[in-house]
Amino acid sequence: MKIDLTFIWTAFLQILPAIPTTLVITLVSVLAGFVIGLLAALARIYKVPVLGQAASAYVTFIRGTPMLTHLLLIYFGLPVLLDALSAQFGWGFKSASIPMIGFAFISFSITAGAYMSEVIRSGLLAVDRGQLEAAYSVGMTTPQALRRIIFPQALSVSIPNLSNSVIGMLHGSTLAFTVSVVDINAKAQIVASTNWKFFEAYIAAALIFWGLTLLIERLTAVIEKRMNLYNRGGIV
Amino acid sequence: MGAPFDLSFIFRFFPKLLDTLGLTLLIVAGSLAAGIFAGFLVALPRMYNVPVLKRFSQVYVSFFRGTPILIQLFLFYYGLPEILKLAGIDISKAPVLFFVIITYGLNTGAFLSETIRASVTAVNRGQIEAAYAVGMTGYQAFSRIVWPQALAVAVPVFSNVVLALLKDTSLAFTLGVMELTGKAQTLGALTQHFVEAYISLALIYLVISLVLERLLKLAERRLLRHEQPVSTGGGRFRLWFRLPRARSYRQLIADANAGKGGAEL
Numbered sequence: 188m189k190i191d192l193t194f195i196w197t198a199f200l201q202i203l204p205a206i207p208t209t210l211v212i213t214l215v216s217v218l219a220g221f222v223i224g225l226l227a228a229l230a231r232i233y234k235v236p237v238l239g240q241a242a243s244a245y246v247t248f249i250r251g252t253p254m255l256t257h258l259l260l261i262y263f264g265l266p267v268l269l270d271a272l273s274a275q276f277g278w279g280f281k282s283a284s285i286p287m288i289g290f291a292f293i294s295f296s297i298t299a300g301a302y303m304s305e306v307i308r309s310g311l312l313a314v315d316r317g318q319l320e321a322a323y324s325v326g327m328t329t330p331q332a333l334r335r336i337i338f339p340q341a342l343s344v345s346i347p348n349l350s351n352s353v354i355g356m357l358h359g360s361t362l363a364f365t366v367s368v369v370d371i372n373a374k375a376q377i378v379a380s381t382n383w384k385f386f387e388a389y390i391a392a393a394l395i396f397w398g399l400t401l402l403i404e405r406l407t408a409v410i411e412k413r414m415n416l417y418n419r420g421g422i423v
Numbered sequence: 424m425g426a427p428f429d430l431s432f433i434f435r436f437f438p439k440l441l442d443t444l445g446l447t448l449l450i451v452a453g454s455l456a457a458g459i460f461a462g463f464l465v466a467l468p469r470m471y472n473v474p475v476l477k478r479f480s481q482v483y484v485s486f487f488r489g490t491p492i493l494i495q496l497f498l499f500y501y502g503l504p505e506i507l508k509l510a511g512i513d514i515s516k517a518p519v520l521f522f523v524i525i526t527y528g529l530n531t532g533a534f535l536s537e538t539i540r541a542s543v544t545a546v547n548r549g550q551i552e553a554a555y556a557v558g559m560t561g562y563q564a565f566s567r568i569v570w571p572q573a574l575a576v577a578v579p580v581f582s583n584v585v586l587a588l589l590k591d592t593s594l595a596f597t598l599g600v601m602e603l604t605g606k607a608q609t610l611g612a613l614t615q616h617f618v619e620a621y622i623s624l625a626l627i628y629l630v631i632s633l634v635l636e637r638l639l640k641l642a643e644r645r646l647l648r649h650e651q652p653v654s655t656g657g658g659r660f661r662l663w664f665r666l667p668r669a670r671s672y673r674q675l676i677a678d679a680n681a682g683k684g685g686a687e688l
Contacts, residue, residue: 190505251586251632252625253593255604260625263617267428358491362594372493385501393490393498400489 191387198378198391205374206395208288212360212370215292217353220299227304232311242304249301254294254359261294262366291363299356306352310345311337343414350407354400371395432619433626436610440620440627443606448631450523450592450602455585457528462535469540480536487533492526492591499526500598523595527588534584542577543569575646582639586632593628603627 227242229235249257266282273280314337322332364373371392379388465483468476487495500522504515514521546569554564596605607624611617 247633248625248629251629253590253604253628255593256621256625256628259608259621260618263611263621267618354489358493361491361493372491375494375497385497386505389494389498389501393486393494396491396494397486397489401485 191384194382194384194387195391198375198384198388199394201378202371202374202388202391202395205369205371206399208363208368209357209360209370209399212288212291212295212363212368213353213357216295216299216356216360217303219292219296220303220352220356221307223296223300224303224305224307227300228308228311231304231308246301246304249298250305254298255362255365257298258291258294258362258365261297262290265290265293287366288363288368290366291360291368295356295359295363298359299352302352302355303349306345306348307341309348310341313344314340343411343418346407346411346414350403354403357399357403358396428618429616430619432614432616433623436607436616436620436623437627439610440603440606440623443601443603444627444631446520446600447589447592447602450520450527450595450600451585451589453524454527454531454588454592457524458531458535458584458588461529461532462539465532465536466539466543469536470543484533484536487530488537492530493594493597495530496523496526496594496598499529519598519600523592523598523600527591530591531584531588534587535581538577538580538584539573541580542573545576546572571646571649575643575649578639578643578646582636582643585635585639589632589635590628 227246230238230242231246233239266285269280269282269285272278273282318336318340319332322336327335360370361372363370364376367373369377375388375392376385378391379385465480467473468480500519503522503525504513504517507514550568550572551564554568559567592602593604595602596608599605601609603624607620611620614620
């Protein structure tokens with residue numbers, strides 16, 4: 188069998204419509220993961236009695252196990268749990284009504300949350316303590332100081348790591364095929380299964396992912412430049 | 424979906440899953456060996472600024488960091504035999520494990536080459552100059568002065584790469600390799616106790632990750648014996664909260680680039 192160059196192009200065109208699915212999964216998991224991560228990071232930094240330890244356990248567990256196991260656990264475990272609860276309390280809710288992509292959203296958000304929490308925590312820790320003290324000394328409350336002084340600086344420090352997390356989730360979204368969501372990877376499989384030209388189809392899929400990744404990197408560079416405007420000059 | 428939840432199955436699955444632990448660790452070890460080799464080969468042209476090869480290694484690193492490992496697995500599984508066939512080599516009968524280790528090895532190599540480059544760059548230029556000043560040759564300066572220091576800087580990032588690799592091996596089941604994840608799926612399908620199978624799978628991965636992390640931490644401490652703890656006071660890197668152990672500025676720099684993902688072309 189020869190490598191069929193024209194089929195790479197055909198496959199490329201057929202895979203293109205699956206890009207939005209991949210991007211939606213990535214976007215949802217990154218945004219939800221950011222919120223989860225922020226809460227977990229704050230709980231750990233402020234050593235909130237029970238929540239702090241729970242957040243630590245959550246981060247350790249998620250970071251110590253593959254993303255695939257999270258997806259499988261949610262996919263098989265959540266319906267059992269929900270149906271049991273629903274039967275107990277008579278909610279009249281059936282787990283079968285959850286769309287397949289919903290499992291991907293939930294599980295990837297949980298995964299992203301743990302990784303994001305580490306990124307956010309290191310970002311917050313990188314801000315000089317003097318900044319917080321200065322904010323207090325001009326009479327800001329803690330939420331004000333966090334929102335106006337700490338978060339913006341922490342965000343600009345974490346941009347490179349956040350971009351790595353986004354790229355990680357983009358690449359991780361390929362796992363969605365295990366719960367029958369048709370993303371770029373699944374589409375490549377479907378396209379190839381008609382004529383068994385798997386190699387060509389996966390070259391097309393790889394090129395698309397490569398392009399998306401480079402795009403994210405470029406965007407990050409622009410955002411980083413903009414975010415660090417306040418920080419130019421001086422000794423750094 | 425499946426049989427009702429039964430806690431005892433989690434424990435019953437443990438020994439069955441542990442049977443396949445060796446295969447998972449074999450994939451990790453094999454890919455790591457291949458990855459270290461590939462990483463060095465790829466890092467050298469960029470460190471020594473070799474004109475054309477430098478561009479090649481940039482593209483290599485960018486590709487492997489810019490595409491999902493799952494896509495790479497399929498790409499190599501289906502593509503490698505066809506490409507090698509053009510060169511007259513027939514490997515279509517090679518075991519799947521071979522393709523898995525090659526793919527993970529090349530993937531790890533891309534990440535490791537960046538690590539190697541970053542940690543060699545992290546060693547102070549004055550160290551090499553001092554080595555030359557006392558009359559060492561280029562090779563001696565590298566193997567006696569730069570290498571031991573770079574190794575210590577690289578360990579934290581290396582440990583991240585190893586843990587990521589361990590977790591990535593869970594994808595090998597897509598090619599039909601019976602490692603931990605594949606076995607858990609089979610057990611789940613046989614007994615219809617999917618949730619229990621995946622819980623014990625997750626616990627096994629968790630324990631291996633924690634053990635590996637602890638071991639690499641020990642290695643790091645051993646390699647850093649030469650270095651006095653440096654206080655990280657001053658500048659933007661001062662931390663508000665006490666870290667478990669004072670770390671040098673160099674390590675913070677190496678750590679900052681620890682994430683997986685990113686193409687950087």
